[in-house]
Amino acid sequence: MTIQSTAQEVTVLELDPFSDEFLNDPYEAHEQMREAGPVFWLERYQLYGVARHDEVSQVLADHETYVSSRGVGISDFAKEKPWRPPSLLLEADPPHHTKARHVVSHIMTPKVLRGLKEGFQERADELVARVAAGKGTVDGVADLAEAFPLEVFPDFIGLPKDGRENLLPYGSMVFNTFGPRNSHFERAMERGAKAQAWIMEQCQPGAPAPDGLGAKIHAAAAEAGYDEVDQAKLLRSFLSAGVDTTVHGIGNALQCLAENPEQFGYLREDPSLARAAFEETVRYSSPVQTFFRTTNKDAELAGIRIPEGSKVLMFLAAANRDPRQWENPASFDIRRKAAGHVGFGFGVHACLGQMLARLEGECFLTALARNVGKLELAGEPVQQLNNTLRGLDSLPLRLTAA
Amino acid sequence: MPKITYILPDGLETVLDAEPGTSVMRTAVSHGVPGIVAECGGNAMCATCHVYVETEAAEGLPAVSDVEDEMLDCTASERCANSRLSCQLHVSEDITVRLPETQV
Ligand code: FES
Numbered sequence: 053m054t055i056q057s058t059a060q061e062v063t064v065l066e067l068d069p070f071s072d073e074f075l076n077d078p079y080e081a082h083e084q085m086r087e088a089g090p091v092f093w094l095e096r097y098q099l100y101g102v103a104r105h106d107e108v109s110q111v112l113a114d115h116e117t118y119v120s121s122r123g124v125g126i127s128d129f130a131k132e133k134p135w136r137p138p139s140l141l142l143e144a145d146p147p148h149h150t151k152a153r154h155v156v157s158h159i160m161t162p163k164v165l166r167g168l169k170e171g172f173q174e175r176a177d178e179l180v181a182r183v184a185a186g187k188g189t190v191d192g193v194a195d196l197a198e199a200f201p202l203e204v205f206p207d208f209i210g211l212p213k214d215g216r217e218n219l220l221p222y223g224s225m226v227f228n229t230f231g232p233r234n235s236h237f238e239r240a241m242e243r244g245a246k247a248q249a250w251i252m253e254q255c256q257p258g259a260p261a262p263d264g265l266g267a268k269i270h271a272a273a274a275e276a277g278y279d280e281v282d283q284a285k286l287l288r289s290f291l292s293a294g295v296d297t298t299v300h301g302i303g304n305a306l307q308c309l310a311e312n313p314e315q316f317g318y319l320r321e322d323p324s325l326a327r328a329a330f331e332e333t334v335r336y337s338s339p340v341q342t343f344f345r346t347t348n349k350d351a352e353l354a355g356i357r358i359p360e361g362s363k364v365l366m367f368l369a370a371a372n373r374d375p376r377q378w379e380n381p382a383s384f385d386i387r388r389k390a391a392g393h394v395g396f397g398f399g400v401h402a403c404l405g406q407m408l409a410r411l412e413g414e415c416f417l418t419a420l421a422r423n424v425g426k427l428e429l430a431g432e433p434v435q436q437l438n439n440t441l442r443g444l445d446s447l448p449l450r451l452t453a454a
Numbered sequence: 455m456p457k458i459t460y461i462l463p464d465g466l467e468t469v470l471d472a473e474p475g476t477s478v479m480r481t482a483v484s485h486g487v488p489g490i491v492a493e494c495g496g497n498a499m500c501a502t503c504h505v506y507v508e509t510e511a512a513e514g515l516p517a518v519s520d521v522e523d524e525m526l527d528c529t530a531s532e533r534c535a536n537s538r539l540s541c542q543l544h545v546s547e548d549i550t551v552r553l554p555e556t557q558v
Contacts (some may be wrong), residue, residue: 162501162528402497
């Protein structure tokens with residue numbers, strides 16, 4: 053790519069995408085960023101941002117220019133030592149990344165996932181029916197959105213029953229640390245420190261149950277030539293990325309359906325819309341809001357010059373509501389075709405667990421459609437503020453059994 | 455512009471002009487051709503963009519990668535010798551593909 057000296061001026065924005073105000077309700081600011089231009093400069097953090105679907109997709113697709121090995125958070129690993137050893141998947145580039153990714157994609161195929169469906173569905177039905185049968189209000193987060201993934205996911209990996217409560221603070225810590233060292237970062241590190249030891253123990257070869265996915269990853273990694281330290285690191289990726297994200301996806305879906313009763317009506321009438329409803333949730337209320345890349349050489353994007361060593365912040369959730377890409381982007385519509393959103397990323401770093409997440413979301417929402425006649429908010433939902441994720445701390449709901 | 459012919463399971467044909475370099479999947483999805491689900495958006499992770507390539511001399515096509523090969527073992531309709539993932543087929547020449555009975 054040639055760099056033209058006539059490169060356009062970049063718009064400077066003062067807003068802070070990691071402030072409480074922004075994290076609570078980012079949508080107006082998303083609009084401001086999309087309208088500022090295809091690329092903008094965030095003065096406060098001295099980095100570039102992209103918020104339109106087209107430019108976010110271009111950055112995701114060009115993994116040679118916009119690398120991940122220098123960190124997918126705000127810190128540049130070329131200048132700062134990361135707080136934990138880098139992930140072999142998330143924080144790596146081809147060819148290293150390609151090899152690690154293949155170890156996993158080879159094991160977690162659509163065929164294997166199809167085989168899980170029946171069991172997941174049974175457990176979702178059981179959980180939702182039980183919660184719906186209770187009287188009074190429930191917390192959609194603790195009683196449903198956390199309960200379901202925390203039951204099926206660790207079983208699938210082969211983790212012990214004791215200690216599973218560590219998964220949430222650990223995931224929350226990992227995603228918070230992609231942002232700047234603000235209060236969310238510091239608090240998450242504190243809460244996560246205790247969980248970290250448990251997580252590391254579970255990641256050791258030999259620790260997970262022999263028939264689970266964890267043991268299969270260790271075996272495949274060993275066969276591909278990874279030593280024990282790296283085998284553990286590969287499994288760590290699952291435990292970091294596989295829980296909070298899905299919990300938030302399900303929690304956000306519950307909120308969207310409770311706030312849009314006509315949409316829940318469509319789902320009730322036709323439970324086969326469950327998968328589409330989950331997909332639309334990931335577009336409309338994306339659990340993963342942002343990721344960073346770093347330019348490994350001078351680049352040009354939409355006519356704007358981005359020098360080597362720049363951090364580029366991709367606003368995935370803003371791209372998922374870009375009116376250049378979607379009709380009525382700010383309406384939650386489970387009957388739309390939401391495919392093409394970047395809520396799971398795109399390209400070589402596209403979320404490896406996306407098919408598992410869809411399966412969990414589908415089974416849960418199918419159970420909701422079958423077992424719940426009426427879904428109402430029973431109080432104000434409380435956001436859980438995180439530097440990367442969007443999800444809820446609590447969601448008071450009134451469920452009427454079907 | 456290369457032309458892509460889609461033969462639907464019921465025998466109906468749709469012919470589309472493709473932007474050179476775009477995929478058979480992307481072209482179908484952006485024109486609303488039914489029968490290509492493409493759930494993962496083109497990342498070779500879902501196997502729901504399966505097609506059978508009917509063009510005789512298909513030398514111009516990119517080779518099947520290891521990942522695509524594995525994914526083709528997971529298609530909902532039977533895998534045949536001419537099975538491909540349409541998200542991995544970036545076309546530069548005319549091509550005809552037949553859509554399977556089902557993708558999920
Ligand atoms: S679109 Fe998912 S494999 Fe092609």
